[in-house]
Amino acid sequence: xxxxxxxxxxxxxxxxxxAVILLNSQIGxxxxxxxxxxxxxxxxxxxxxxxxxxxxxxxxxxxxTSSPSSKPLRATPPTDDSEPTxxxxxxLVSPGPNKEEETQKEGMKSWEKFIISMETTAFACVMGFFxxxxxxxxxxxxxxxxxxxxxxxxxxxxxxxxxxxxYLITNVLMSLIWKLWLDERVLYFxxxxxxxxxxxxxxxxxxxAWGLLFNHGDKRTVTRGLAGCLIGxxxxxxxxxxxxxxxxxxxxxxxxxxxxAIRYRKVVxxxxxxxxxxTNSEMQKQEKDSAETMRELxxxxxxxxxxxxxxxxxxxxxxxxxxxxxTDEAGAKxxxxxxxxxxxxxxxxxxxKKLLNFVDDEKVIQHFEGVAEDKQNTxxxxxxxTEQEKQIKKSVFRNWVVDIYKDHDSLNNTLQHSKxxxxxxxxxxxxxxxxVVAVVWLLFMEVLSTKLLLFMxxxxxxxxxxxxxxxxxxxxxVIFVFVxxxxxxxxxxxxxxxxxxxxxxxxxxxxxxRYDGEKIYYPNSILALxxxxxxxxxxxxxxxxxxxxxxxxxxxIINDLQDNIKRYLESNPRRWxxxxxLQFKEIEDVNKMKVxxxxxxxxxxxxFAKRAKRRSELVLQMKQIFEELKIEYNLxxxxxxxxxxxxxxxxxxxxxRRS
Numbered sequence: 001x002x003x004x005x006x007x008x009x010x011x012x013x014x015x016x017x018x019a020v021i022l023l024n025s026q027i028g029x030x031x032x033x034x035x036x037x038x039x040x041x042x043x044x045x046x047x048x049x050x051x052x053x054x055x056x057x058x059x060x061x062x063x064x065t066s067s068p069s070s071k072p073l074r075a076t077p078p079t080d081d082s083e084p085t086x087x088x089x090x091x092l093v094s095p096g097p098n099k100e101e102e103t104q105k106e107g108m109k110s111w112e113k114f115i116i117s118m119e120t121t122a123f124a125c126v127m128g129f130f131x132x133x134x135x136x137x138x139x140x141x142x143x144x145x146x147x148x149x150x151x152x153x154x155x156x157x158x159x160x161x162x163x164x165x166x167y168l169i170t171n172v173l174m175s176l177i178w179k180l181w182l183d184e185r186v187l188y189f190x191x192x193x194x195x196x197x198x199x200x201x202x203x204x205x206x207x208x209a210w211g212l213l214f215n216h217g218d219k220r221t222v223t224r225g226l227a228g229c230l231i232g233x234x235x236x237x238x239x240x241x242x243x244x245x246x247x248x249x250x251x252x253x254x255x256x257x258x259x260x261a262i263r264y265r266k267v268v269x270x271x272x273x274x275x276x277x278x279t280n281s282e283m284q285k286q287e288k289d290s291a292e293t294m295r296e297l298x299x300x301x302x303x304x305x306x307x308x309x310x311x312x313x314x315x316x317x318x319x320x321x322x323x324x325x326x327t328d329e330a331g332a333k334x335x336x337x338x339x340x341x342x343x344x345x346x347x348x349x350x351x352x353k354k355l356l357n358f359v360d361d362e363k364v365i366q367h368f369e370g371v372a373e374d375k376q377n378t379x380x381x382x383x384x385x386t387e388q389e390k391q392i393k394k395s396v397f398r399n400w401v402v403d404i405y406k407d408h409d410s411l412n413n414t415l416q417h418s419k420x421x422x423x424x425x426x427x428x429x430x431x432x433x434x435x436v437v438a439v440v441w442l443l444f445m446e447v448l449s450t451k452l453l454l455f456m457x458x459x460x461x462x463x464x465x466x467x468x469x470x471x472x473x474x475x476x477x478v479i480f481v482f483v484x485x486x487x488x489x490x491x492x493x494x495x496x497x498x499x500x501x502x503x504x505x506x507x508x509x510x511x512x513x514r515y516d517g518e519k520i521y522y523p524n525s526i527l528a529l530x531x532x533x534x535x536x537x538x539x540x541x542x543x544x545x546x547x548x549x550x551x552x553x554x555x556x557i558i559n560d561l562q563d564n565i566k567r568y569l570e571s572n573p574r575r576w577x578x579x580x581x582l583q584f585k586e587i588e589d590v591n592k593m594k595v596x597x598x599x600x601x602x603x604x605x606x607x608f609a610k611r612a613k614r615r616s617e618l619v620l621q622m623k624q625i626f627e628e629l630k631i632e633y634n635l636x637x638x639x640x641x642x643x644x645x646x647x648x649x650x651x652x653x654x655x656x657r658r659s
Contacts, residue, residue, distance in 0.1 A: 115163075122161060126156050126160065129153055130150055130154070133149040147214065154213060158205045158210075162201075162206055163198070165201070165202075165205065170194055170198050170201070173190075187294065188301055189244050189245070191298060192240065192244035192248075196233075196241075197237065200230075203226075203233045204230060204233075207227060207230045210222065211227075221445070224444045224445060228444035229441065231437075232437035232441060235433050235436060239430065243425060243426045243429055246425065247482075249483070249485075253488065254488070255297065257407075257411055258306065259297065261407065262293050262297065262307075263293075263361055263363075263364075265306075265408065268311055268339070268401065268404065269311060271343065271355075271358050271359070274343070301415070305415060306412055309326040309408055310326065311323075311338070311339060312324075313338050329405060333402060335401060336398040337398065340394050340397050344394070349393060349394065350391060350392045350394070351392075352368060352391055353390075355392065368392055369390075371393075371574045372390035373391055373392070374389065374390060374391075413490060420506055421506055424506060428507070439453070473525040476525045476528055477525050480525070480528040484528065486527075486532045489503070491535070492534075492608065494533035496530065499515065501513045503519065507524070509521050510524055515608075535604055535606040536604070538605070539604065540601050541603075542601065543599050543600075543601060544596055544597070545622065546594065547594075547597075548593065549633055550591070550631070550632060550634065551587060551592055553593075557630075561625060562582055564629070565580065565597065566580070568625075575601070576599055576618075577602060579600050580599045581597075582595065582596075582597050582598075583597075591636045599618065
């Protein structure tokens with residue numbers, strides 16, 4: 001089954017037909033339903049833009065997963081190990097990009113190979129003719145336009161094969177950089193300027209060949225033209241260096257996120273394949289993973305897309321292992337259920353010790369250490385609270401896989417939009433450099449005189465007067481976007497007291513999404529003057545819940561209240577940290593005490609839906625504690641004065657006399 005698509009089909013054999021039909025009949029109650037609102041952002045559950053898969057496809061995918069009521073149909077590998085080892089090793093290879101990107105890359109590689117083959121053929125032919133012109137008497141004394149044939153051969157070599165020489169030189173330099181400086185910033189910078197360096201070397205070889213062989217008489221005009229082009233190539237190279245230097249500052253902030261996404265993708269892949277840790281070749285594996293991660297990181301930065309998250313599952317219908325890509329949140333839940341079914345010893349729980357056999361990432365291990373639960377004592381046997389006697393709940397593992405997919409999808413959107421500002425800056429710089437190159441070339445060709453250049457520069461003063469404010473705003477926006485860089489695409493920020501998610505970044509403006517999906521455009525020159533709170537970059541944040549209790553509440557009940565709050569926070573380490581503070585702020589009207597409870601989340605407020613859900617659970621828990629301890633608050637008796645005013649009797653009717 002091909003990964004990266006939502007169209008799934010099951011080929012059911014006669015032996016497995018009844019089992020699959022039985023499993024399909026159980027889907028209606030176990031099919032996961034999404035309760036999140038639509039048309040919202042990417043990075044937290046309240047902002048989701050992914051479309052839901054068709055129900056039939058979802059049922060077909062879910063029909064291959066396990067359920068508690070059908071243990072014999074677990075999607076586990078066959079015990080006879082019928083598949084060859086080489087085939088299973090192929091499944092562990094990192095997945096590539098989608099089909100369109102693969103087709104595009106293959107087309108570029110085939111076109112490049114065709115050009116190199118043509119250049120190599122031309123090099124062989126011209127070199128053969130060059131050798132013949134130097135050794136054969138008839139060709140040695142022949143002249144074309146007053147020049148020897150061997151000079152024309154060298155010039156043709158520089159023109160036709162100079163690009164091949166520059167290509168070899170740049171490849172050698174890139175190989176040395178990969179060997180000596182395996183650093184993402186250096187590699188990003190080197191890949192960015194590779195084409196400009198190649199063109200500069202090619203043009204330098206052509207100019208050098210012409211200058212040494214043909215620079216005399218009336219041919220000096222061509223020499224000046226080539227020299228002007230070489231200076232233009234130098235200016236273009238400097239422009240590329242400057243843009244890539246600014247872009248490296250911008251992209252450096254994404255490197256850590258990309259590395260983390262790659263690590264988590266590999267962990268999910270290893271868990272689905274049940275790949276055991278090999279402690280003997282740990283150093284070799286780390287070096288190999290480092291090089292692979294660096295290549296994937298460069299592909300992600302340059303191609304604006306990460307490799308999809310995939311997992312290996314056992315196809316019940318076909319009876320073999322297949323690779324499946326996770327393309328939506330429902331697929332992430334199904335993948336987590338299948339992986340958990342492979343690793344779980346009992347329904348609903350997985351042994352933490354078994355997980356350590358397949359995971360060697362320290363951050364992942366630390367995460368599961370924090371969320372693992374102690375095993376329940378059986379038969380009155382006491383157990384020590386060690387990592388070997390801990391277990392992981394199925395819902396915890398599912399939430400972890402879903403969070404990995406959300407962060408991965410959000411980072412993909414960030415990569416797609418992060419180069420928007422860099423591309424716009426590159427376009428502006430390219431226009432300026434092209435104008436300068438044209439002026440320099442005209443000066444070298446003596447087409448443009450100094451007096452005309454002075455006249456044109458005087459006209460620029462008028463242009464600067466008209467567009468000076470615009471240029472100032474553009475400069476301030478460039479400084480804000482690339483130097484200050486207060487946020488990335490997908491970050492939740494607070495500006496002027498309003499929480500918004502960054503949707504798109506440009507040179508002049510930044511687009512935000514409000515909580516209701518409304519798009520708001522801010523000029524970057526205005527944002528540079530405003531204080532901005534970035535919730536995504538913030539550490540785990542704190543929460544405050546205020547309430548009032550009666551002044552007559554005894555100290556014993558207050559102590560019980562503190563103990564119950566402490567017990568609740570310590571029993572939920574995945575949601576709350578144990579550090580908290582219960583502060584009694586003031587007494588009002590000799591009747592009530594204002595109390596503030598300060599608690600610490602394990603997340604920041606970028607995850608708005610999680611924060612709101614946890615606060616709601618905390619408030620409900622406080623209500624339950626108040627009911628258990630019978631903590632109440634009553635208003636003071638208020639004096640109410642009532643007065644009764646009797647209505648005045650109505651006047652008798654006045655008789656009317658008739659004449």
